[in-house]
Amino acid sequence: MKAYRNDAWLLMLPAAAVMAFVGVIPLVAVFNYALHDIFSLQDVHWVGVEWYEEIVTSSRFHGSLARSLLFSAVVLLVQVPLGVGLALLLRGTGRWAVGVLMLVALPLVVPWNMIGMMWLGLINPETGIAGQALVAAGIGFDWKFTALHTWILLVVMDTWHWIGLVVILAYAGLSGISPDYYRAAAIDGASRVAVFRFIELPKIAGPLGIVLLLRFVDSFMIYTEAFAINAGGPDMATHFLAIDLGEEIKGFSYGSAAARSMVYFLIVITVVWAFVRISGLSRQEDAA
Amino acid sequence: MRGVAVKLAVFGALAAFILLPLVQTFLLSFMSTLPRDGMVEGEWTLINYRNIMADPDLTGSIINSLIYVSLNVALCIGAGLPAAYALARNRFVGDRHFLFLLLAFRVTPPVVLSLPIFILFANVGLVNTPVGIALVHCLFNLPIAIWILESFISAVPKEFDETAFIDGHSLPSFMLRQLIPAIAPGIGVAAFFCFIFSWVEVVFARILTVTAGKPITMAINALFGFQTDIGLVMAMTVVSLLPGVGMIWFVRKHIARGFVMRA
Numbered sequence: 001m002k003a004y005r006n007d008a009w010l011l012m013l014p015a016a017a018v019m020a021f022v023g024v025i026p027l028v029a030v031f032n033y034a035l036h037d038i039f040s041l042q043d044v045h046w047v048g049v050e051w052y053e054e055i056v057t058s059s060r061f062h063g064s065l066a067r068s069l070l071f072s073a074v075v076l077l078v079q080v081p082l083g084v085g086l087a088l089l090l091r092g093t094g095r096w097a098v099g100v101l102m103l104v105a106l107p108l109v110v111p112w113n114m115i116g117m118m119w120l121g122l123i124n125p126e127t128g129i130a131g132q133a134l135v136a137a138g139i140g141f142d143w144k145f146t147a148l149h150t151w152i153l154l155v156v157m158d159t160w161h162w163i164g165l166v167v168i169l170a171y172a173g174l175s176g177i178s179p180d181y182y183r184a185a186a187i188d189g190a191s192r193v194a195v196f197r198f199i200e201l202p203k204i205a206g207p208l209g210i211v212l213l214l215r216f217v218d219s220f221m222i223y224t225e226a227f228a229i230n231a232g233g234p235d236m237a238t239h240f241l242a243i244d245l246g247e248e249i250k251g252f253s254y255g256s257a258a259a260r261s262m263v264y265f266l267i268v269i270t271v272v273w274a275f276v277r278i279s280g281l282s283r284q285e286d287a288a
Numbered sequence: 289m290r291g292v293a294v295k296l297a298v299f300g301a302l303a304a305f306i307l308l309p310l311v312q313t314f315l316l317s318f319m320s321t322l323p324r325d326g327m328v329e330g331e332w333t334l335i336n337y338r339n340i341m342a343d344p345d346l347t348g349s350i351i352n353s354l355i356y357v358s359l360n361v362a363l364c365i366g367a368g369l370p371a372a373y374a375l376a377r378n379r380f381v382g383d384r385h386f387l388f389l390l391l392a393f394r395v396t397p398p399v400v401l402s403l404p405i406f407i408l409f410a411n412v413g414l415v416n417t418p419v420g421i422a423l424v425h426c427l428f429n430l431p432i433a434i435w436i437l438e439s440f441i442s443a444v445p446k447e448f449d450e451t452a453f454i455d456g457h458s459l460p461s462f463m464l465r466q467l468i469p470a471i472a473p474g475i476g477v478a479a480f481f482c483f484i485f486s487w488v489e490v491v492f493a494r495i496l497t498v499t500a501g502k503p504i505t506m507a508i509n510a511l512f513g514f515q516t517d518i519g520l521v522m523a524m525t526v527v528s529l530l531p532g533v534g535m536i537w538f539v540r541k542h543i544a545r546g547f548v549m550r551a
Binding site: 021023027098100106110112121122127128168213223257268 | 294313371373408426430434504505
């Protein structure tokens, strides 16, 4: 049972101050910019919600939104089953598990702007290992001009980058299951599917929720890696939401960029709110 | 036996998939990739690494990165530990809202806040310094530090605190002398994640370093030009991987349990 005492806020002050400075103040500033037309920081005009109207009614925004949603859906459908499957195989391999976890953690420590470059090097048909193999196998892989190939490259690269997160978190959930459950299931003659559904899934549901949230948000707002591969091309085929925003900031249209930022923030915050409600995070807090 | 064979095949394929881009990078970093006197292109050499050591911009960028990442870890642990303790032991007005706020800022894409953060930091003189980057990376690292530390502190029974207070420890003295040793693995894991996420972040690190204090990621970007020395780029990439690989080795025993928010 936790003690109810409001002076605990004193201990929260340093953290709250930092979050206010780097999070809350910039967010309020974005909200404010979004209501203005900003020619320069000295020349600012009130425009109300015009930027928002322009953005949410533009076909460009709808296109980017659809592409980002599709990308997130593909990424989740590929990475979550794959990662959970690997974690299930990893269970009970003893010392090997640590080695495999270290291996899949490797891509997580690569600086994000290097990832696109490493993969472009890998599939280079003249010097890359994978590129030469593809040429030898007679497969024409034209990531520069064929939209489907760019998408395949992005999904494979993103899976390479993030599969470790899924495996590590799913494995953490699985390793908390006592062997007694498995023995009881074996005595009852439970099928493999039943063991997964009634023993393993409930145990990894918590970590998996976090995986889903982090992977959704990060893939939905993918920027650095996608830009490095093809800068949104070919012909806008990989032009995601964050690339739109990056272009506006580079083009100095701050008011519009701020409104776009707010729209994205609202989408993200809605997803987080839904996640907290569905996962019952707040109810667990009450029970604790 | 069939089960073992399947596992070996699956993890072998996984290892190949994960290592392939890394091996390619590693190999290229030991090759001469530009026409040079007395060298054939593709010749095995250490020249790329020698070039890094000879270029003060490159060595300086490695030091810049190490400075702001260390500062960020110190900030996150320093501010995160008291907050995590408060959240683990007490309930108070707005505690759940604070946790929601942390989650919201953890998942807010940096590109959304990059513009006002640049203007705000420019106004208070935090552009082009490692301090600015260290501070802004708290946006996503402080929530992680607080979650991890909170779960480790919650695992310590409350009687542990009460005994210490009866023994005459004040709150700061209890935290320094009793709590920190008791949750040392948790601090290690939190530091690991803060280090990694700060090290790989690019968007903030780019906008906050206009003229000076360039981190290693931006130094690598700057190597691209009319005639890019790919070998040098790959050698810098290998160097940029070393601290992360070292950190993975350092926390290998905890890697499977550290990130679970409410296990």
